[in-house]
Amino acid sequence: MQRDADRLTAAAVRVEADLRRTTGRPWTCSVEDFALTVTDGVLTRRVELEHEVEEAFVAPPVEPRDLEADLDADADEVVAYEVSEALTDLGLHWPVCPEHRQVMGSCTGWWYCSGETYHDVAEIGSLQAG
Ligand SMILES: [Zn+2]
Numbered sequence: 001m002q003r004d005a006d007r008l009t010a011a012a013v014r015v016e017a018d019l020r021r022t023t024g025r026p027w028t029c030s031v032e033d034f035a036l037t038v039t040d041g042v043l044t045r046r047v048e049l050e051h052e053v054e055e056a057f058v059a060p061p062v063e064p065r066d067l068e069a070d071l072d073a074d075a076d077e078v079v080a081y082e083v084s085e086a087l088t089d090l091g092l093h094w095p096v097c098p099e100h101r102q103v104m105g106s107c108t109g110w111w112y113c114s115g116e117t118y119h120d121v122a123e124i125g126s127l128q129a130g
Contacts, residue, residue: 001053003075005031008049011075012036014125015083018111022095022129029083036079038086045086049078073108076124080106097121098128 008031016029027040034049057074058067084103087094095104100115111121122128 001058002051003034003049003053003078004071005033007071007075008034008036008079011072011079011124012083014076015080017125018095018122018127019083022127024129029079031079036082036086038083038090043090045090047082047086049082054078076109077106080111080124095127 012029012031016027019025019027019029025040027038030037031049034051035046036049037044037046039045053071053074054077057070062070084094084106088103093103095111096102097104097113097115098121100113102113102115104111104113104121106112106124109124111124111127113119113121
């Protein structure tokens with residue numbers, strides 16, 4: 001199943017909000033034609049996103065009523081992952097768990113930390129400035 005452009009853009013808006021809130025800098029994250037651009041106006045990174053939805057999110061049996069949420073989760077996960085990778089390439093570590101000071105991962109719409117014990121930190125789009 002092909003990823004939906006509107007869903008990827010909505011995910012980019014959520015990740016951008018987290019990025020701005022936690023860094024206090026005017027970063028933008030945008031997706032156009034499966035190309036994700038992360039920039040603060042000075043540093044810019046552009047990466048190509050996979051066109052296909054992650055199999056695990058759409059593997060049967062998926063109830064039609066769950067599919068929407070699964071596709072949102074897929075979009076959040078790929079955009080969050082790629083933004084974090086893009087920032088790493090730019091020499092920045094983001095996002096960092098406020099408690100354990102280590103870079104968080106993203107899974108099904110949540111930022112998680114695998115510090116001393118695995119814990120979910122915040123929903124993507126709701127990360128608080130630490
Ligand atoms: Zn942590």
